[in-house]
Amino acid sequence: MGKRNTQLSLGAFLQATGHHVASWRHPDADADAGINFAHYKAVTQLAERAKFDAIFLADGVAVRDRAANLEALSRNGKLATFEPLTLFSALATVTERIGFIATASTSYNEPYHLARQFASLDWLSDGRAGWNVVTSGTEAEALNFNREHHFEHATRYERADEFVDVVTGLWDSWEDDAFGIDKESGVFFDQDKLHVLNHVGTHFSVKGPLNVARPPQGHPVIVQAGASEPGKELAARTAEVIFTAWQTLEEAQAFYADVKGRLARYGRSPEQLKVMPGIFPVIGRTQQEAEEKYQLLQSLIHPSVGLALLGGLYGGKDLSGHPLDAPPPPFPDDTNGSKSRLKLVRDLAEREGLTLRQLYERIAGARGHWTVVGTPEHIADQLQLWFESHAADGFNVMPPWLPGGLEEFVEHVVPILQQRGLFRTEYTGRTLREHLGLARPGNRHALSVDQASATLQTA
Amino acid sequence: MGKRNTQLSLGAFLQATGHHVASWRHPDADADAGINFAHYKAVTQLAERAKFDAIFLADGVAVRDRAANLEALSRNGKLATFEPLTLFSALATVTERIGFIATASTSYNEPYHLARQFASLDWLSDGRAGWNVVTSGTEAEALNFNREHHFEHATRYERADEFVDVVTGLWDSWEDDAFGIDKESGVFFDQDKLHVLNHVGTHFSVKGPLNVARPPQGHPVIVQAGASEPGKELAARTAEVIFTAWQTLEEAQAFYADVKGRLARYGRSPEQLKVMPGIFPVIGRTQQEAEEKYQLLQSLIHPSVGLALLGGLYGGKDLSGHPLDAPPPPFPDDTNGSKSRLKLVRDLAEREGLTLRQLYERIAGARGHWTVVGTPEHIADQLQLWFESHAADGFNVMPPWLPGGLEEFVEHVVPILQQRGLFRTEYTGRTLREHLGLARPGNRHALSVDQASATLQTA
Numbered sequence: 001m002g003k004r005n006t007q008l009s010l011g012a013f014l015q016a017t018g019h020h021v022a023s024w025r026h027p028d029a030d031a032d033a034g035i036n037f038a039h040y041k042a043v044t045q046l047a048e049r050a051k052f053d054a055i056f057l058a059d060g061v062a063v064r065d066r067a068a069n070l071e072a073l074s075r076n077g078k079l080a081t082f083e084p085l086t087l088f089s090a091l092a093t094v095t096e097r098i099g100f101i102a103t104a105s106t107s108y109n110e111p112y113h114l115a116r117q118f119a120s121l122d123w124l125s126d127g128r129a130g131w132n133v134v135t136s137g138t139e140a141e142a143l144n145f146n147r148e149h150h151f152e153h154a155t156r157y158e159r160a161d162e163f164v165d166v167v168t169g170l171w172d173s174w175e176d177d178a179f180g181i182d183k184e185s186g187v188f189f190d191q192d193k194l195h196v197l198n199h200v201g202t203h204f205s206v207k208g209p210l211n212v213a214r215p216p217q218g219h220p221v222i223v224q225a226g227a228s229e230p231g232k233e234l235a236a237r238t239a240e241v242i243f244t245a246w247q248t249l250e251e252a253q254a255f256y257a258d259v260k261g262r263l264a265r266y267g268r269s270p271e272q273l274k275v276m277p278g279i280f281p282v283i284g285r286t287q288q289e290a291e292e293k294y295q296l297l298q299s300l301i302h303p304s305v306g307l308a309l310l311g312g313l314y315g316g317k318d319l320s321g322h323p324l325d326a327p328p329p330p331f332p333d334d335t336n337g338s339k340s341r342l343k344l345v346r347d348l349a350e351r352e353g354l355t356l357r358q359l360y361e362r363i364a365g366a367r368g369h370w371t372v373v374g375t376p377e378h379i380a381d382q383l384q385l386w387f388e389s390h391a392a393d394g395f396n397v398m399p400p401w402l403p404g405g406l407e408e409f410v411e412h413v414v415p416i417l418q419q420r421g422l423f424r425t426e427y428t429g430r431t432l433r434e435h436l437g438l439a440r441p442g443n444r445h446a447l448s449v450d451q452a453s454a455t456l457q458t459a
Numbered sequence: 460m461g462k463r464n465t466q467l468s469l470g471a472f473l474q475a476t477g478h479h480v481a482s483w484r485h486p487d488a489d490a491d492a493g494i495n496f497a498h499y500k501a502v503t504q505l506a507e508r509a510k511f512d513a514i515f516l517a518d519g520v521a522v523r524d525r526a527a528n529l530e531a532l533s534r535n536g537k538l539a540t541f542e543p544l545t546l547f548s549a550l551a552t553v554t555e556r557i558g559f560i561a562t563a564s565t566s567y568n569e570p571y572h573l574a575r576q577f578a579s580l581d582w583l584s585d586g587r588a589g590w591n592v593v594t595s596g597t598e599a600e601a602l603n604f605n606r607e608h609h610f611e612h613a614t615r616y617e618r619a620d621e622f623v624d625v626v627t628g629l630w631d632s633w634e635d636d637a638f639g640i641d642k643e644s645g646v647f648f649d650q651d652k653l654h655v656l657n658h659v660g661t662h663f664s665v666k667g668p669l670n671v672a673r674p675p676q677g678h679p680v681i682v683q684a685g686a687s688e689p690g691k692e693l694a695a696r697t698a699e700v701i702f703t704a705w706q707t708l709e710e711a712q713a714f715y716a717d718v719k720g721r722l723a724r725y726g727r728s729p730e731q732l733k734v735m736p737g738i739f740p741v742i743g744r745t746q747q748e749a750e751e752k753y754q755l756l757q758s759l760i761h762p763s764v765g766l767a768l769l770g771g772l773y774g775g776k777d778l779s780g781h782p783l784d785a786p787p788p789p790f791p792d793d794t795n796g797s798k799s800r801l802k803l804v805r806d807l808a809e810r811e812g813l814t815l816r817q818l819y820e821r822i823a824g825a826r827g828h829w830t831v832v833g834t835p836e837h838i839a840d841q842l843q844l845w846f847e848s849h850a851a852d853g854f855n856v857m858p859p860w861l862p863g864g865l866e867e868f869v870e871h872v873v874p875i876l877q878q879r880g881l882f883r884t885e886y887t888g889r890t891l892r893e894h895l896g897l898a899r900p901g902n903r904h905a906l907s908v909d910q911a912s913a914t915l916q917t918a
Contacts, residue, residue, distance in 0.1 A: 024640070024647060031640045031647075035582045035672050037552075061571055063670050070650045077640070077647045080633060080672040083579035089548035090583045093496075110567065112520055112603040120542035123494045124549045143666035144571040174539060181483070181490045181536070186761045188483060188490075188536045191529045207602035211522050213494050213539040302645050 004271060005437045008387045008422055009394025010414075011101065011243075011276060012047040013056045014040070016081050018401035019280055021309060021364040022300035024077030026401040033402060034081030037090060043403050044091050047098055050410040051424050053435040054099030054130060055091075056223075056243070056396060057084040061108050062140035065308065069320075072308035085117050092125035099432030101130035101223050101241075107156055108136055108145040111166035111206055118220045119171060119212040127216035127431030131167075132223040132243070133234070135160050153339065157230035159203045164222065164238045166206050169197045171219050172443045173209030195445040217433050218441040227255065227340035236262035240438050241274045243396050245341075245369045247348060252277055252370075252391035274393040274436055277386070278369035281379050282400055283408045290373045297400055298361050306360030313345050313363075324357040369398055376412035383413075384422060394436075463730060464896045467846045467881055468853025469873075470560065470702075470735060471506040472515045473499070475540050477860035478739055480768060480823040481759035483536030485860040492861060493540030496549060502862050503550050506557055509869040510883050512894040513558030513589060514550075515682075515702070515855060516543040520567050521599035524767065528779075531767035544576050551584035558891030560589035560682050560700075566615055567595055567604040570625035570665055577679045578630060578671040586675035586890030590626075591682040591702070592693070594619050612798065616689035618662045623681065623697045625665050628656045630678050631902045632668030654904040676892050677900040686714065686799035695721035699897050700733045702855050704800075704828045706807060711736055711829075711850035733852040733895055736845070737828035740838050741859055742867045749832045756859055757820050765819030768826075772804050783816040828857055835871035842872075843881060853895075 016034035017024040024031045033039040044055055063079050065072075073079070084102035092100065100121065104114050114131070122129040135156035136142070142150035151159065178193035197208030224231065224239035235242045236259060246252035260270040282297075284290030307319040315332050322329055331346045349359050362371075372379050386392040399405030417423035429435050475493035476483040483490045492498040503514055524535050532538070543561035551559065559580065563573050573590070581588040594615035595601070601609035610618065637652035656667030683690065683698035694701045695718060705711035719729040741756075743749030766778040774791050781788055790805045808818050821830075831838050845851040858864030876882035888894050 022645070025642045025645055027642075031642060032638070037583055060670070061575075063668050070653075074648050074650045074653075075645050079648075080638070080670055082582060083575045083671065086544060086548040086576055086579040086583060089545040090552045093549045093552045108569065109572070110604055113568070113572075116520075116542045117545055120545040123541060124496055124545060140666075143664070145569055146664045179491070179539070183484045183486075183490060186481070186484055186534050186759070186764075189533050189538075191533045194529075194533075205602070205605045207599075209522050211519070211539055212542065300645070305645075 005393060006421075007424055008383065008392070008417070009053045009274060009276060009436055010050075010423065011054045011056045011394070011396040012043070012052050012406060013058070013278060013396045013398045014043060014402065015058065016078050016402075018405050019367070019369075019398040020297045020400040021305055021367075022297060022302070023401040025300040026297065026404070028404040029401045030403065031077065034078065037082075037087075039402070040082070040087060040091060041094050043406055044095055044098065046403065046406055046410055048095050050414045051427055052098055053394070054101050054128075054432055056101040056132065057087070057103060058132075059084050059103035059105070059134075060138065060141060061105060061136065062138060062144050064138050064140050065312075069304070069308070069318075072302075072304040075302050075305045085121060088129070089121055089124050092121065092128065097128070097427045097430065097435075099128045099130055099221070099435060100125060101132050101221070101432075103132040103134055105134050105136040105141070106160040106163035107151055108141060109163075111163050111204055112170065112210070115167040115170035115210055116212055118167075119210065119215045122215035122217055122220050123212070127433070129215070129217070130221035130223050130241070130432055132225060133160060133164055133239070134225060153228070154230065157226075157228075157234060161234055161237075162201045162203050164234070166197070166199050166201070166204050168219055168222075168238075169199060169444070170206070170208050170210040171215055172445055173197065174214045175443050175446045176214050176218070179213060193446075214443065217431050218443070221432050221436065221438060231340070232259055232262060235259055235273065236268070237266045239273055241276055241436065244275060244277045245344060246277050246391075247344070247370055249386060249389060249391055252386060253389060256391050272438070274438070276394045276396045277392050278396045278398050279383070280369050280371045280398045280400060281405075281409055281413065282371070282373040283376055283379060283412055284373075285375065287374050287378070290375065294373045298364075301361060301364050303357070306357070306364050309364055309367075310356070310360045313342055319356070322356055325355050328354070328356045328359050376416055379413050380416040380420070383417065384420065387422065464733075464852060465880075466883055467842065467851070467876070468512045468733060468735060468895055469509075469882065470513045470515045470853070470855040471502070471511050471865060472517070472737060472855045472857045473502060473861065474517065475537050475861075477864050478826070478828075478857040479756045479859040480764055480826075481756060481761075482860035484759040485756065485863070487863040488860045489862065490536065493537065496541075496546075498861070499541070499546060499550060500553050502865055503554055503557065505862065505865060505869055507554050509873045510886055511557055512853070513560050513587075513891055515560040515591065516546070516562060517591075518543050518562035518564070518593075519597065519600060520564060520595065521597060521603050523597050523599050524771075528763070528767070528777075531761075531763040534761050534764045544580060547588070548580055548583050551580065551587065556587070556886045556889065556894075558587045558589055558680070558894060559584060560591050560680070560891075562591040562593055564593050564595040564600070565619040565622035566610055567600060568622075570622050570663055571629065571669070574626040574629035574669055575671055577626075578669065578674045581674035581676055581679045582671070586892070588674070588676070589680035589682050589700070589891055591684060592619060592623055592698070593684060612687070613689065616685075616687075616693060620693055620696075621660045621662050623693070625656070625658050625660070625663050627678055627681075627697075628658060628903070629665070629667055629669040630674055631904055632656065633673045634902050634905045635673050635677070638672060652905075673902065676890050677902070680891050680895065680897060690799070691718055691721060694718055694732065695727070696725045698732055700735055700895065703734060703736045704803060705736050705850075706803070706829055708845060708848060708850055711845060712848060715850050731897070733897070735853045735855045736851050737855045737857050738842070739828050739830045739857045739859060740864075740868055740872065741830070741832040742835055742838060742871055743832075744834065746833050746837070749834065753832045757823075760820060760823050762816070765816070765823050768823055769815070769819045772801055772822075778815070781815055784814050787813070787815045787818050835875055838872050839875040839879070842876065843879065846881065
């Protein structure tokens with residue numbers, strides 16, 4: 001059922017001033033990036049010139065920083081930014097090929113709204129939209145949506161599962177050729193090519209049809225990022241791209257084999273799900289220069305910020321009394337937040353015997369993602385190794401600061417990947433699906449006569 | 460407290476192919492307009508060249524056509540189009556001055572999402588966003604949002620009332636100068652300039668703060684369109700623009716005096732609410748040419764479409780058995796739909812003694828809005844009369860078809876209004892508020908010392 005792509009995919013994971021927690025303090029950073037459209041336009045066009053598959057935005061429906069105090073919060077430069085779907089709609093008009101993957105929560109949205117806005121973005125961009133399906137795991141978000149507590153982990157995933165089905169069902173409301181538009185006869189669409197969803201489930205009752213035509217890609221690309229058991233099952237059943245966070249090749253390989261192995265159960269082949277770990281690259285002409293650049297960023301982290309960030313993983317614990325140069329206090333066994341993130345950080349602390357300060361510095365930089373500090377060749381070698389070792393189909397590049405961190409990757413790392421034949425030198429497709437090597441899904445209602453007959457017999 | 464503007468305002472109320480129900484069949488219409496960004500870009504830039512205050516989009520969260528049968532539905536050319544907030548975000552990048560007023564329902568949304576997306580649009584457009592606050596009054600919408608029936612009229616308005624308060628409260632989460640962004644000290648924002656809403660009401664509990672900075676306009680412009688009692692009260696308390704539908708000068712004058720008279724009760728002056736009736740203009744070099752243009756459009760209405768449209772006002776009744784050239788069947792006393800629209804149509808039918816066909820033709824054209832068929836001078840005269848007779852502060856122009864219907868208004872009517880000094884020849888402001896002559900609202904939390912002291916004493 002298809003082959004593995006011979007080239008890797010690249011996404012640019014943009015955060016206002018970059019991924020490092022102190023990125024806004026970097027001398028080159030556009031500190032007002034969060035509400036500066038010219039900034040996003042420039043970095044998106046830069047990623048497009050480098051032939052990236054897509055840019056990616058995370059999202060949350062609250063000021064989610066779990067800082068124990070307002071003093072720490074006031075040092076966070078990423079709290080107040082554009083909303084992803086509106087920002088991407090604007091960016092679609094100033095680009096031609098690059099894809100747009102927007103995160104949107106299934107916990108505090110309604111499927112009709114998201115199906116509609118993603119379909120609209122797909123039309124505005126001529127087939128370049130993707131949806132990163134997440135659940136909301138913070139109390140801060142619950143409190144903005146009429147709840148006292150957020151949904152339990154299992155409920156969140158059950159709701160997400162049904163949510164995705166409703167959204168993809170709504171995208172199939174109209175067949176691709178439903179709109180005949182015959183001015184002469186006055187018939188705008190073919191009655192037989194409109195399908196009413198009539199979904200009635202545990203969490204949602206949605207009749208449909210959607211009031212947007214079927215998207216150019218059929219379905220915008222479905223992306224998933226959770227690494228818990230229900231997250232992996234959701235990905236195996238519905239996702240086409242999975243964003244992950246791994247520190248080591250071995251862990252990444254194990255995860256890659258795990259999720260690819262789950263696909264057959266859903267009648268899917270390994271090529272239908274692309275695994276894209278995050279990489280936080282710090283690039284220097286020499287290893288020493290790269291280390292110095294990293295240290296510059298780390299030196300900008302105020303201790304109150306580092307402790308607040310880490311405190312979130314402890315379930316909101318205030319760590320400010322704990323000595324910075326001693327081992328971190330014991331981790332909780334479980335929280336109702338992101339289980340996969342907690343495990344990652346605990347494993348890191350134990351494996352490397354880090355102090356509290358060292359741990360927050362590691363988290364603060366790439367927040368648990370794979371940090372590679374070195375020359376362009378070293379970074380390209382690592383990407384090649386992970387790609388060829390079946391640890392990754394591509395990478396979600398997380399620039400430490402913007403625009404400089406992305407500029408350096410584009411100028412120095414991308415050309416090496418291209419010289420090695422590992423990355424495209426020109427776009428060959430027009431849609432995000434085509435960039436990623438994903439097939440365009442057929443409409444579930446537009447079955448062939450044979451398929452329809454088979455369906456009737458098994459019903 | 461300010462004076463009436465000396466010039467009128469103009470909005471361009473865009474529907475995909477235009478407002479006439481058969482507009483998509485017009486020889487010049489872009490029949491695929493609903494998903495054609497180039498079409499919207501061209502008509503928006505045209506309205507901007509003519510110095511319109513804003514373009515306006517209606518909205519609903521369903522395929523809302525209440526056609527009694529699929530055959531009638533299949534003749535509707537406006538069912539599947541872009542979603543307004545994504546479309547406007549894209550249009551913001553290809554324009555510089557014109558405002559964007561998007562309709563969004565308070566019945567099936569959450570205030571945090573809308574506050575955020577409108578704030579984001581206001582930033583993307585440098586202060587050109589407006590929100591038309593509506594309630595959802597169709598069963599089709601309820602069925603897409605987990606309900607069997609839509610909310611009762613009174614509940615809808617109660618919810619809308621609270622919704623607006625939450626949204627404007629969220630927009631004030633950050634003071635205008637909250638973000639000091641001091642790279643040296645590492646402080647991004649001033650702790651004293653962040654305000655947590657902590658709203659707990661009948662319909663919503665929303666803690667805040669919003670994760671977008673305070674919009675450039677302070678608040679995007681609040682627009683309202685209902686003409687029922689609770690609709691008028693909502694407008695008097697919260698709205699800055701009101702869109703209305705009146706057939707006669709006298710009715711429009713009475714409504715104008717009515718809503719302006721309600722403002723003092725809320726400590727507001729008449730200039731703080733602009734009344735903008737819709738006008739559906741059909742323009743010819745002679746009266747006869749204009750009549751012929753109108754007849755061309757009317758001749759394109761298929762009877763099944765006209766009866767379906769009218770049936771919706773009868774609460775979904777199937778009128779297809781009723782003779783077309785006899786009087787319409789008796790109207791229901793009440794429906795749970797739009798009360799103001801029902802009254803308008805019943806009054807029209809009774810006043811002019813129309814047959815069923817004549818009535819659906821009148822509705823189908825401008826759907827109850829003020830239709831003026833004539834020369835550019837005649838249309839300009841009517842607009843001037845309504846403006847100077849205190850029936851309107853401006854008009855929402857509803858082109859019968861697009862792009863031609865807007866082109867004719869821009870080429871032939873706007874210059875007459877400009878020659879008479881009734882409309883601007885250049886933009887003098889940058890934001891939608893400035894175009895409309897509306898003051899920028901202060902942040903409720905940024906009180907002067909005197910105000911804060913007075914608040915404490917009355918608390």
